[in-house]
Amino acid sequence: MDSDEGTTRGRQVKRRRFLEATGAGVAGVTLAGCVSTGGDDGGGGDGGSTGDTDSGGGTTTGTASGGSLPDTVSIGVLAPEPSSNPIGASIANAAELAVTQLNEEGSGPEFEVSVKDTREQPDEGRSKYRELTIGEEVDMTTGIFTSEVLLAVLDDIANQQTVHMTTGAATPEASARVRDDYESYKYHFRTGPLNAYQLGVNMIDFLEAKQSDLGWESVAVLVEDYEWTKPVSQALDDEIDRAGVEVAMQERYASGTENFTPIYDQVESSDADAALIAMAHTGTPAVVQWAKQQRPFEFGGIHVPMQLPSYYEATSGACNFGVTQNSATPQSEVTEKTVPFSEAYNEQYDSYPVYTGYITFDAVKQYADVVQQAGSVEADAVVSGLEESSFLGTAGTIEYYPPDNEFAHDVVYEEGKVDPVFQQWQDGNQEVIYPDDLTTADYQKPSWL
Amino acid sequence: MLGTVAPLQANLSTVLVQIVILSSLYALVALGFTLIFGVGGVLNLAHGANITIGAFVAFVVSSQMGYGGFVGLAAAFVLTGLLSGAYYLGLIKRIQDEPIMVMIITLVTAVAVEEVIRFVYGSQPKVLTLLSGRVNIGGSTVTFTQLVAFALSALLIVGMFAFVNYTRQGKALLATSMSHKGAALVGIEANRINLLVWVGAGALAGAAGVFLGSIQGASWAMGRAPLVLSFSIVVLGGIGSIRGSVLGAFVVGTLEILTVQYVDSSLTGLTPLLVLVAVLLLRPEGLFGRELVEA
Numbered sequence: 001m002d003s004d005e006g007t008t009r010g011r012q013v014k015r016r017r018f019l020e021a022t023g024a025g026v027a028g029v030t031l032a033g034c035v036s037t038g039g040d041d042g043g044g045g046d047g048g049s050t051g052d053t054d055s056g057g058g059t060t061t062g063t064a065s066g067g068s069l070p071d072t073v074s075i076g077v078l079a080p081e082p083s084s085n086p087i088g089a090s091i092a093n094a095a096e097l098a099v100t101q102l103n104e105e106g107s108g109p110e111f112e113v114s115v116k117d118t119r120e121q122p123d124e125g126r127s128k129y130r131e132l133t134i135g136e137e138v139d140m141t142t143g144i145f146t147s148e149v150l151l152a153v154l155d156d157i158a159n160q161q162t163v164h165m166t167t168g169a170a171t172p173e174a175s176a177r178v179r180d181d182y183e184s185y186k187y188h189f190r191t192g193p194l195n196a197y198q199l200g201v202n203m204i205d206f207l208e209a210k211q212s213d214l215g216w217e218s219v220a221v222l223v224e225d226y227e228w229t230k231p232v233s234q235a236l237d238d239e240i241d242r243a244g245v246e247v248a249m250q251e252r253y254a255s256g257t258e259n260f261t262p263i264y265d266q267v268e269s270s271d272a273d274a275a276l277i278a279m280a281h282t283g284t285p286a287v288v289q290w291a292k293q294q295r296p297f298e299f300g301g302i303h304v305p306m307q308l309p310s311y312y313e314a315t316s317g318a319c320n321f322g323v324t325q326n327s328a329t330p331q332s333e334v335t336e337k338t339v340p341f342s343e344a345y346n347e348q349y350d351s352y353p354v355y356t357g358y359i360t361f362d363a364v365k366q367y368a369d370v371v372q373q374a375g376s377v378e379a380d381a382v383v384s385g386l387e388e389s390s391f392l393g394t395a396g397t398i399e400y401y402p403p404d405n406e407f408a409h410d411v412v413y414e415e416g417k418v419d420p421v422f423q424q425w426q427d428g429n430q431e432v433i434y435p436d437d438l439t440t441a442d443y444q445k446p447s448w449l
Numbered sequence: 450m451l452g453t454v455a456p457l458q459a460n461l462s463t464v465l466v467q468i469v470i471l472s473s474l475y476a477l478v479a480l481g482f483t484l485i486f487g488v489g490g491v492l493n494l495a496h497g498a499n500i501t502i503g504a505f506v507a508f509v510v511s512s513q514m515g516y517g518g519f520v521g522l523a524a525a526f527v528l529t530g531l532l533s534g535a536y537y538l539g540l541i542k543r544i545q546d547e548p549i550m551v552m553i554i555t556l557v558t559a560v561a562v563e564e565v566i567r568f569v570y571g572s573q574p575k576v577l578t579l580l581s582g583r584v585n586i587g588g589s590t591v592t593f594t595q596l597v598a599f600a601l602s603a604l605l606i607v608g609m610f611a612f613v614n615y616t617r618q619g620k621a622l623l624a625t626s627m628s629h630k631g632a633a634l635v636g637i638e639a640n641r642i643n644l645l646v647w648v649g650a651g652a653l654a655g656a657a658g659v660f661l662g663s664i665q666g667a668s669w670a671m672g673r674a675p676l677v678l679s680f681s682i683v684v685l686g687g688i689g690s691i692r693g694s695v696l697g698a699f700v701v702g703t704l705e706i707l708t709v710q711y712v713d714s715s716l717t718g719l720t721p722l723l724v725l726v727a728v729l730l731l732r733p734e735g736l737f738g739r740e741l742v743e744a
Contacts, residue, residue, distance in 0.1 A: 085572045225715060254715035258665045258674070259471060262709045265463055265589050284574040284666040292664075293583045293590045308573065315576040315666070316512060 069109045070139075073377055075099065075364060076132030077115045078125060078143035078153075086308050088117070090357030091143045091167060093349050094341075098364035101344075108372050111364075114138060118149050125149035126156060133160040139377040140165065142191075142363045145356060147171035147228055158184040163382045165189045165363040168356045170196040172231050172407065179408035186383050189400055190410045191366065191393075192327060192359035194420065196228050198413045200235025202325060203276065203301055206422050206434050207243040213433070213443045216298065218246040220272035222263065224282045225255050232278045232302070248272040257282050260289045267297055274298035280305070284315065291318040294448040300324065300422070309352040312428045319425045321446040326423050327355035327395045329430040332438050334396060334421065341394045355395075362393030395420075462587035464710055470595050472702030474664075475678060476695045477602040478657045480609070481650030482679035487689020488626040488646045491545055494555040495536070496654055496679055497672025498562035503529040503655025504662035504671060505566060508575045518579035518663075525655040533651020537644055545643065559672065567669035574666035577659060598660040605653065609691055622646065626689050681721045685728055687735030696736055700724065 075095060082092035092115045099111040114136055116128035125144065132138045133156070141157075144150045145168030154177060157164045164187055166174065172195040177185045194202060207216070221236060223229045233252065240247060249270040253263055267275055274297050279286055283305040290299050300323025305311055307326045311319055328334045330342040330352040341361055345353045353361075370385035371377050387409075391398045396418035401407045411418050415435070422434040424443060431441035482496045503525040511521030536558070544550040580593035613619040624632040625642045632639060661671060682701050686693025701721045708720045728735065 081572060084567050251714075254717055256674075256718065257714065259705075259709075261467055261470075261589065262706065263714075265467075268590070269588075284576065284668075285664070288576050288666055289592075289664065292581065292592050292594065295590065305574070310573065314573050316578045318576050318578075 069371065069375055070377060072110045072112055073368075073371060074136065074138040075111060075113045075367070076129075076136065076138035076141040077113055077360070078118050078128055078132070078141060078149070079115060080118050080120045080145045080149075082115055082117060086310065086351075086354050087145055087168065087356050089349075090354040091145065091360045093345065094353055094357035094359075094361040095142060095364050097341075097345055097348055098361045098368075102365070102368050108368065111368060113364075118144065118146065120146045120149065122146075122148045122152035126152045129153045129156050133162050138162070139371075140367055140382070142360060142367070143167055144169050147173075147196075150174055154185065154188065157187050161187060161379050163187050163189070163367070163379055163386070165191045165367060165386075167191050167359040167363050168193070170194070170199060170228055170231075172197050172410075175401070175407045175410045179403065179406060182403045182408070186403065186409070187379060188409055189386055191363040191398060192395055192411050192418065193355065194413050194418070195407055195410050196231035197235045198407070198410075199302060199325070200232040200278070201239060202413065202420055203232075203278075204236065204239045204243050206325070207240075207245060207276070209436075210422075210434055210443070211244055214274070214298070214300075215445075216245055216274040216276075218248040218270075218272045219274050219276040220249040220267040220270055220297070221247060221251070221276050222267070222286075223252050223278040224257070224280065225252050226281060228280065229278045236276075253282075255281065258285045260286050261293070264290065264293065264295050268295065272297055274300060277301035277303055279303050287322050288315060288318045291320065291322075291446075294446075296449060298323075298446060298449070300424075306425065307423075308354050309430065312425055317428070320427065321425065321444060323422060323424045323433070323443075325420050326430070327420055328358045329421065329423050329432060331430070331440065332421055332423075332432045334438060335392055335394060337392065338394045358394045362391070362395055362398055366391040366393060366398055460588060463589040464706055466587040466589040466591065467706045467710075468699070468703045470589075470591055470599055471706060472699040473599045473602040474595075474657070474660060475682060475702050476606060476698035477598065477653060477660070478675045479679040479682040479694050479698055480606070480691070481653040481657075482676075483683045483686070483689060483691065483694040484646050484650045484653075486683055488622055489541075489545060489643050490629075491541070491548055491551040492555070493650070494552060494676065495558040495562070496555075496650070497674075497676035498559040499529050499533055499651050499654035499672075500658035500661065500675050501562060501566060501667070501669065501672040502532060503658030504577065504667035505570065505575075505658075506655065507577050507659040507662060508570075508667055511577060512575070518577065521577065522579065522656065522659045525659045526652045527655075529655025529658070530648045530652030533654070534644055534648040536651075537647035541647070542640060542643070559676075563669050563672070570669070572669060574668040574671075575662070576666050577663040579659070579663045592664075594660065594663050598664075601656065605656075606691070606695055613691065618642075618645065678721075681725050684725055684735060685721075687737035690735070690737040693735055693737030 077092055077095045079088035079091035082088040095113050099113045102111045114132060116132060118125035118128055132141055140163040142165045144166050147169040150166055150169040150171060151173060154174060170193055174188055174190060175195060178188055223233050249267060249272060251263055278301055283303045287303065303322060303324040306319050306322050306324040309330055328338050333339055342352055345357060366389060369391055370382055370389050374381040374385045387400060399412040399417055400409050401412055419435060421432045421438055423430045424433050426441055426444055432438045433441065433443045482493060485491060485493045506528050507521035507525040510516050510524040511518050540554060541551060579597060583590050583592045613623050621637045622642050624637055625639050629639055682694055682697035685700055686697030704720045704724060705717050708717050
């Protein structure tokens with residue numbers, strides 16, 4: 001569970017459709033927070049709509065509902081170890097930064113944020129969730145990186161009838177619950193990352209699109225055996241045929257694996273051109289041993305630790321030439337908001353955010369936009385506001401699948417909406433190699449090959 | 450297909466090379482633990498913390514201060530040894546006759562060290578660099594770092610044998626491990642021997658931490674798995690026996706590699722424990738249990 005981001009692309013989604021829209025849509029958009037606010041305004045320029053060619057330039061977000069906004073809107077944040085874990089720190093800091101910006105703009109109610117530590121433990125997450133919703137009576141919650149924590153909290157979300165926008169956990173179980181029992185679970189939205197099944201689909205899309213640049217004719221599929229990778233494996237199983245690569249070997253290796261020598265020896269003897277990976281917990285020993293042993297195959301897929309901007313330094317450069325999916329990198333202009341956010345974050349916290357930071361920032365800003373449009377923090381109004389919202393964030397244009405979709409209330413994976421990047425570490429920089437309109441460098445083979 | 454955890458099945462020479470490399474690292478990991486257990490008769494649950502401290506000393510010296518991998522290794526060896534000695538003098542010495550207290554104190558220390566490391570360095574793993582490059586031996590890829598770990602481990606084990614069997618201090622150490630009373634009667638100062646053992650054990654753990662940090666990455670919780678591993682190895686080999694620990698390390702390393710290669714990699718953690726249960730049932734004193742005599 002945890003982690004990862006990516007883009008999902010439902011099978012029905014047409015991939016190329018939105019490219020041209022992005023630029024045009026983006027240009028006219030205003031920041032979410034600068035928008036008008038108050039309950040009586042529903043039309044004016046909302047923040048966020050954007051990018052959506054279908055809307056003809058207007059906003060797609062909710063309408064004024066005639067409710068009244070309280071003076072203070074409080075947001076509860078659930079983050080894993082925000083004092084020491086970069087993933088948790090990004091969730092907490094990005095929420096605080098979003099609220100600071102909203103308050104500086106000053107056009108709406110005062111926003112405040114309360115951060116709690118889940119410690120990645122389901123029971124701890126649950127009790128912190130209750131502290132936030134019952135004790136502090138926050139108006140919405142966001143965060144949650146670990147899927148086990150999210151699953152533990154889902155029933156409480158239903159009971160408390162408080163909107164929750166997930167910004168880390170990838171389990172498709174959450175969206176399945178929304179679809180199967182909409183009335184109970186409709187308060188759950190996943191602003192990002194893509195759910196775990198779509199993460200796998202996104203890997204196939206990447207392979208398919210970049211096949212000629214990568215030159216991977218055969219791959220060894222290496223997936224760590226954790227709950228979150230099961231849907232990823234399923235997606236790879238379902239769709240790898242269309243990527244046009246031969247699968248030379250498949251290994252779902254044990255959780256907690258630290259010695260990759262036997263696995264890599266096997267990859268070598270399979271003559272695979274590359275290891276196609278899905279790794280979060282076991283990622284560091286895997287990439288370090290790949291690089292230090294100078295294995296004669298390339299290495300890419302989903303590798304959560306490699307998404308961290310400080311990872312090159314932490315591994316003394318061992319991640320060089322590794323490829324991973326990511327929501328955004330500090331220098332990539334996924335939207336016009338991406339770089340201003342990462343720079344503002346860096347200025348404030350002296351480091352760049354991890355992907356959960358982009359997503360959480362988007363969640364808070366989108367929520368603020370929706371409540372100001374709806375003129376209410378009442379849950380039902382916010383739920384329908386979010387369902388209709390099309391919000392230009394830092395990770396793309398955030399929209400949610402409708403209630404009857406198999407991925408109900410998950411962020412829509414589609415070109416021009418949310419479409420994760422693939423990055424390669426090149427001499428200390430996270431260079432984007434896909435999608436093509438965002439590339440900052442060409443793919444490079446490892447220097448020892 | 451992707452859903453199954455399939456065995457790998459490499460050829461024999463590859464497997465043998467992997468066994469030797471992994472087992473020698475395990476021996477280095479377990480040796481300090483066995484020394485303290487054998488001589489002092491106490492269970493040092495802070496052994497894993499020493500491994501973590503060694504890795505982070507090396508990280509600070511080699512990466513942050515820029516002195517290079519081998520200076521980092523030397524610093525880890527020396528500093529962790531000194532810290533371990535100071536820990537013995539400051540805390541353990543006064544409670545060493547109360548095994549339960551020692552267990553509690555060392556467990557608390559282990560947790561405290563983890564928390565401090567996590568607070569100071571965060572939860573993101575760091576990677577140490579000793580040497581770059583690799584060779585292919587018998588169909589398996591071996592890095593120069595692993596070769597250094599193997600060589601140093603072998604050197605330290607041989608050195609320890611020589612020390613215990615051929616020096617006065619070493620013989621005193623052996624005597625103390627056999628009987629505290631007997632050793633005291635012939636004028637051996639148990640506290641000095643214990644101090645020596647704690648310093649030595651800390652130094653070995655520090656070096657093991659550098660190799661683990663270089664091969665797998667160093668993180669705040671990296672000491673947990675080696676502690677469990679050491680426990681299995683030491684019980685398997687016979688408590689307090691150096692020879693037994695080396696053999697125990699090879700048994701555990703062999704089982705791990707064979708399980709990964711021929712059975713199912715998700716069972717790696719389980720097989721040594723099964724063997725441990727079998728040994729405890731059939732030969733509770735361990736493979737070399739004769740050396741454990743107690744007083």
